[in-house]
Amino acid sequence: MSNPVELTIVIPCLNEAETLPACIDKARRGLQAAGVAGEVLVADNGSTDGSAAVAEKAGARVVTVGEKGYGSALRGGIEAAQTKWIIVGDADDSYDFSHIDGMVQKLREGFDLVMGCRFPDGGGTIAPGAMPWKNRWIGNPILSFIGRLFFKCPVRDFHCGLRGFTKTAYEKMELKTTGMEFASEMVIKATLLKSLKIIEVPVMLHPDGRSRPPHLKPWRDGWRHLRFMLIYSPRWLFLMPGLLLALAGGVVGIVLSAGAVHLGGVQLDVGSLAVADMAAIVGLQLIAFAFCTKVFAIAEGLLPQDPQFAKIFKFFTLEKGIAAGLVFLLSGCGLFVYAIAVWKSEHFGALNYSENLRRLLPAVTLIVTGIQIVFSSFFLSILGLKTSSRRPPANQA
Secondary structure, rough: OOOOOOOEEEEEEOOOOHHHHHHHHHHHHHHHHHHEEEEEEEOOOOOOOOOOHHHHHHOOEEEEEEOOOHHHHHHHHHHHHOOEEEEEEEOOOOOHHHHHHHHHHHHHHOOOEEEEEEHHHOOOOEOOOOOOOOHHHHHHHHHHHHHHHHOOOOOOOOOOOOOEEEEEHHHOOOOOOOOHHHHHHHHHHHHOOOOOOOEEEOOOOOOOOOOOOOOOOOOHHHHHHOOOOOOHHHHHHHHHHHHHHHHHHHHHHHHHHOOOOEOOOOEEEEEHHHHHHHHHHHHHHHHHHHHHHHHHHHHHOOOOOOHHHHHHHHHHOOOHHHHHHHHHHHHHHHHHHHHHHHHHHOOOOOOOOOHHHHHHHHHHHHHHHHHHHHHHHHHHHHHHHHHHHHHHOOOOO
């Protein structure tokens, strides 16, 4: 690059005139201490308190981002940066930009995403009064645990606002969210892109320097992060619950189809059989949702290509899906015909209630299951055509 500047510190801003001078001053000192040629860029997201003028006076470059949202401000600032390395952090003076040398060192070592860790188990520090108790002991630990569980992410502090990355890695992530979910999306996509190297460095969180309440709404924004992680993980949102319901419902349904079961003083009969069959049907539908969501997300670029999933999708072809569905459908029809034959043998009169339902419920369940499998296979094939049409030629990256 002809540009001698290597690093841009991007600070998203919405009415932060009170704390911007301190942040920019610390950022400039941090660049000097790290021995890196850099700039401070403030991404103003519609401030009405003169933040842009304050930032320019303090020596920062200011870009105006019209689209509202935390993610939009960050994306606007990052895309305006022309450097190979970028560090982002909040404008409330809760992060000390004068101590970015650890992040810069990791970027020099070749890491693609360097996350700050505020929590003691990662070497970080949370100063007294810097984080509300519900964020420290409930929100952040739970969301970070879910992030590690769902995506096998090596990061302990999933939502630390101070992080550094390469411009090349950012472009590979193809981030799309505009709100607070941007922080989660970056970590998730960096993890899913197996080629990117991720590491954490300890940082200290200070009480913010504002005299007004923060923009963050803990419960609302916590739910937005959780919702985003669930949407980005069809495996945990659909597949795991679906497999559990289908397996439990199927096993219990088969056992109760043979007769009532006594567990101590509890008797499980046709009522329990109906519940088990319902669980099996719902479970199968959730499994279908998992596959459809995964195919759609890959086709739309929300998730990267998954070689293991591609193998599964290649094995379970439309024809195999139709064949499997027809097996279930014909089995159910056979049981249904048998139930009618039994009724006919009684001259279409009254039948024993429990015995009749024990024949009809499995028949109906198998018929519904067969229909679900057949039409889900067709729907997956339609989504698969879209995925195939978007796959780049072999000679392209």
